[in-house]
Amino acid sequence: MVKITDVARHAGVSPSTVSYALSGKRPITEDTRRRIEESIRELGYRPHAGARALASSRSNVIALVIPLRTGVHVPVVMQFAASVVTAARRYDHDVLLLTQEEGDEGLRRVADTSLADALIVMDVQLHDTRLPLLRTLDRPSVLIGFPADPSGLTCIDLDFRAAGGACVDHLAEKGHRTIALIGSPPAVYARETGFAQRVAQGFTAAADGHGLSSSVHPCDPTPAAAKELAGRLLRTHPDLTGLVIHNEPLVRPLTEAFQAMGLRIPQDLALTAICPDETAEQAPVPVTSVAVPAEEVGAKSVELLMRKLEHVPVPQSTLIPPLLTQRASS
Amino acid sequence: MVKITDVARHAGVSPSTVSYALSGKRPITEDTRRRIEESIRELGYRPHAGARALASSRSNVIALVIPLRTGVHVPVVMQFAASVVTAARRYDHDVLLLTQEEGDEGLRRVADTSLADALIVMDVQLHDTRLPLLRTLDRPSVLIGFPADPSGLTCIDLDFRAAGGACVDHLAEKGHRTIALIGSPPAVYARETGFAQRVAQGFTAAADGHGLSSSVHPCDPTPAAAKELAGRLLRTHPDLTGLVIHNEPLVRPLTEAFQAMGLRIPQDLALTAICPDETAEQAPVPVTSVAVPAEEVGAKSVELLMRKLEHVPVPQSTLIPPLLTQRASS
DNA sequence: TTGAAAGCGCTAACAC
């Protein structure tokens, strides 16, 4: 194995000079730097990660905790993870993958052993059990999602409130006067990630702002529930012409249910959804939608983390503005 | 930070004894071990990962390279990654996530810097450009998928040949006499992962073995192509009563196309597929299918890698036998 | 602008 002393000898300098040439932490004469770089290339030198971590107390690794529970749309998680890896590499960092399953112990382990310098935690729940730990851990972290009390933490996510509003704005603009939100299962509103409430708030506020009649309907994510709800909606809200769906598995069944009842989309009923682009595109009628910008959230998370590692202050909350993509359903 | 010398002092032993108590690499008196464990707990000691890696030349990290290209079913990749992480933890290892994009350089980097002890590479192509590197790297690796020449490598995957055969066996058992394989796009047969050919071989061999008439039909993964092919099949193969679909995006469109042409499934046409369970379950008629056992492949990959790290010989090829799940389509 | 040298915290001979 080639080590820094080999490079130093080959370039006719001291090991520290090689180290500084590599880190840029002190000025090096152009000529010296060139010689060092040449030696590195010639010898194929690669600094030993462990030795580096030990001497500098920086592993250049960030840990990423991904959720595995059902109900989280898997492709979005992947997209996010990929974007974290890509962004991390831009800062010369690598990504260690942890699963939710490991819980607090996993976080503590990678932090306490100095395996990771910092943490990104996905799928943060309103009353996430990991919050106290994350607050006391001596390593910076960024949470994807907003807990009930984000104090002392750094959080980022799509602005779900604004997303709900954006769908309503779009429907209002198209002239709809009576709209409904089809939301997450009742259970989700009570606990979990909190974005369900935020969408509903944004939806209602925007509807009120536009002077529209609106109603909110939690729904279980099953085709049967979709069918039942579709029928009920038409009966109880005969004026209904616009819908916001915030329940990924229901996009297709709902569309099919309404079509089966003879409604044409978008002529009789306009659909909008908050769901992955993939889902929106593959629906029977491609649905106008707002997606979680996984790529952007991932990249921004890493940026926030890097700033925190440099002790640059960062905002406690980062809300990514929604981007609505119009499709055939409206 | 609590270090091993602190623990040693607290327990009244030498640092090496603590180290050996932790690693189990030499016998320790029951009483000493108890005192050490108590000190560790009391002081909250966690060995520094970098220091460990430096002293032992083992990072206890394995690198996992995941594909991001389209055409790879994302949930399967996630399932696989999760199972690798879980299995790795059982061996006290962590997983570093790399993306295909980084290419050779990523592999070389984590190997040469001793960041990772070993590598798992997913989505290996027939003539994968990384093969020469993986052969010469001084770190053990396991490939998911089989290249054209697997010599000097350790590969694992579903036995696609047997999977093709299993679908045919199932159809033969149900009394079908004329069957067809709807395969990957023509381009895939020429290059890429090679499982397309293997499925076709297994399909044809089994059909011949059962004395069935069979035909193979590559198809582009678009609903239009599905519709066209469905029509053509009925025209050119009027006796056709059984199908094997090995083209994930086509499962739904094909089913819909046949239904639209008035065929009842399974009465007029029996369907089987090689696709993720998720796809099979969500089809208009749930499809009898063979899935890539991502969980098992992930766990086995890690096991193979761990054996290689201990210099225990492992088989060059590991083929996971297919498991067919019968559903409504047959 | 560069060099010398003291660690970083741990493991694994080697010695007893």
Add this chain to the structure above:
DNA sequence: GTGTTAGCGCTTTCAA
């Protein structure tokens, strides 16, 4: 069964 100690390869003071 346990202790002593020399590194592992790098970074970073301190000194020049």
